[in-house]
Amino acid sequence: MRYLLTIIGLICLMACSKEETTRTAETTGSELRPVAFKEAYTVQPTRSSAKFTATAGIPVGQSMGVYAYLHNTDTRDYLTDSPNFMWNQKATRQEDTEPFTYEPLKYWPNDENSKLSFIAYFPYCNGVENDGTDEDIESTGVTPRLTNSGTGLPTFDFTVKNAIGDQVDFLVSDVLPNMPKTRDTDDDPGLPFNDLTITDRVPFLFKHMTAKVEFRIVADAEIRKDIVSFHLTTLSVSNLYKSGRLTPLYNKDTGVTSFNWSNQATKHNYNIKTYEPQLLLPQTIGDDVMLSLEYEITFKSDGTTYKYDIYGNPVAQDEYKYSNAPTIQLNQMKLTSTDLPLTEWLPNHHYVYTIRLRANRIDFTGQVVEWGEYVDIEGIEIKDE
Numbered sequence: 320m321r322y323l324l325t326i327i328g329l330i331c332l333m334a335c336s337k338e339e340t341t342r343t344a345e346t347t348g349s350e351l352r353p354v355a356f357k358e359a360y361t362v363q364p365t366r367s368s369a370k371f372t373a374t375a376g377i378p379v380g381q382s383m384g385v386y387a388y389l390h391n392t393d394t395r396d397y398l399t400d401s402p403n404f405m406w407n408q409k410a411t412r413q414e415d416t417e418p419f420t421y422e423p424l425k426y427w428p429n430d431e432n433s434k435l436s437f438i439a440y441f442p443y444c445n446g447v448e449n450d451g452t453d454e455d456i457e458s459t460g461v462t463p464r465l466t467n468s469g470t471g472l473p474t475f476d477f478t479v480k481n482a483i484g485d486q487v488d489f490l491v492s493d494v495l496p497n498m499p500k501t502r503d504t505d506d507d508p509g510l511p512f513n514d515l516t517i518t519d520r521v522p523f524l525f526k527h528m529t530a531k532v533e534f535r536i537v538a539d540a541e542i543r544k545d546i547v548s549f550h551l552t553t554l555s556v557s558n559l560y561k562s563g564r565l566t567p568l569y570n571k572d573t574g575v576t577s578f579n580w581s582n583q584a585t586k587h588n589y590n591i592k593t594y595e596p597q598l599l600l601p602q603t604i605g606d607d608v609m610l611s612l613e614y615e616i617t618f619k620s621d622g623t624t625y626k627y628d629i630y631g632n633p634v635a636q637d638e639y640k641y642s643n644a645p646t647i648q649l650n651q652m653k654l655t656s657t658d659l660p661l662t663e664w665l666p667n668h669h670y671v672y673t674i675r676l677r678a679n680r681i682d683f684t685g686q687v688v689e690w691g692e693y694v695d696i697e698g699i700e701i702k703d704e
Contacts, residue, residue: 356419382411382443388436397436437495478562486598492523493576494569530664533596538676553613557588601666604650613644
């Protein structure tokens with residue numbers, strides 16, 4: 320039996336916001352401009368199809384959490400300072416055409432030397448580790464760890480839910496540093512708001528912090544025409560980590576936000592349904608992670624398989640059954656077109672394992688596509704009956 324594997328690259332995003340603990344930048348008169356959260360993107364906004372309405376990202380009535388840092392780039396640093404402008408600020412999506420709402424309302428600083436830097440996450444959780452307010456932690460699996468007196472970017476503990484229907488699409492945005500950026504014009508000199516329009520403020524770019532993992536079963540045409548029925552009794556993956564700690568990192572030189580998972584713990588066995596992606600913890604796939612399946616196929620007989628009547632005479636069968644129950648070490652599966660095994664799941668990626676049934680063996684084949692792209696696998700899909 321030879322093993323190959325299927326993978327899918329994914330990209331998607333969202334936004335968040337939470338409650339402030341200190342002060343608001345002072346503004347007066349006609350220059351009073353509220354900080355608003357209006358739009359987000361599913362991929363880099365240089366692609367024309369990337370923009371999506373807020374409802375498509377965060378559903379109406381649901382909330383994100385936002386951390387914002389008020390600082391002067393010469394004297395204070397958002398990577399080491401506390402989120403003194405917004406601390407886990409809860410911002411809730413209203414109707415499709417309305418922005419997120421939050422309170423108390425905050426305003427952009429009038430001083431051009433003052434900047435705001437942002438990072439956001441979804442879904443919002445009001446609990447902070449060890450502070451006793453954990454009613455959201457159980458429902459979301461997300462635990463923000465940055466207290467209101469802490470400094471630097473927030474980190475998060477996260478636990479994947481056992482059942483696929485309960486699993487959470489945990490999202491964190493790229494860091495948005497040093498906003499607003501001033502751009503004076505002849506008609507509007509000296510104001511620091513020109514780069515922020517009414518409809519496009521704080522444009523968060525979100526990424527999935529989980530790995531999207533999917534299993535498919537296909538039958539090649541060489542046997543599909545002879546299949547009468549297919550029954551999958553068991554499909555499971557054992558010994559996967561389900562909890563870990565996420566640390567966002569920002570490189571000022573490159574302007575790139577990266578994300579690091581650590582402290583993976585609490586192993587769990589997941590029962591899988593084919594063609595239903597699970598949102599699982601990014602991790603190194605250990606030697607003890609096993610894929611197990613048990614199935615039975617009923618084939619049309621080619622006339623060479625027999626049963627026997629009560630007199631012992633052979634009678635050609637119309638149908639016959641074949642069953643198999645293989646267990647496979649998951650990190651030995653190989654990526655299509657390479658000789659390298661897939662040993663790690665990364666955040667913001669979609670992995671599609673394709674189990675291909677052939678006449679005399681099972682193959683594992685794969686391909687890589689962007690998140691949201693249709694995955695066309697050669698062969699005929701077989702689903703549980």
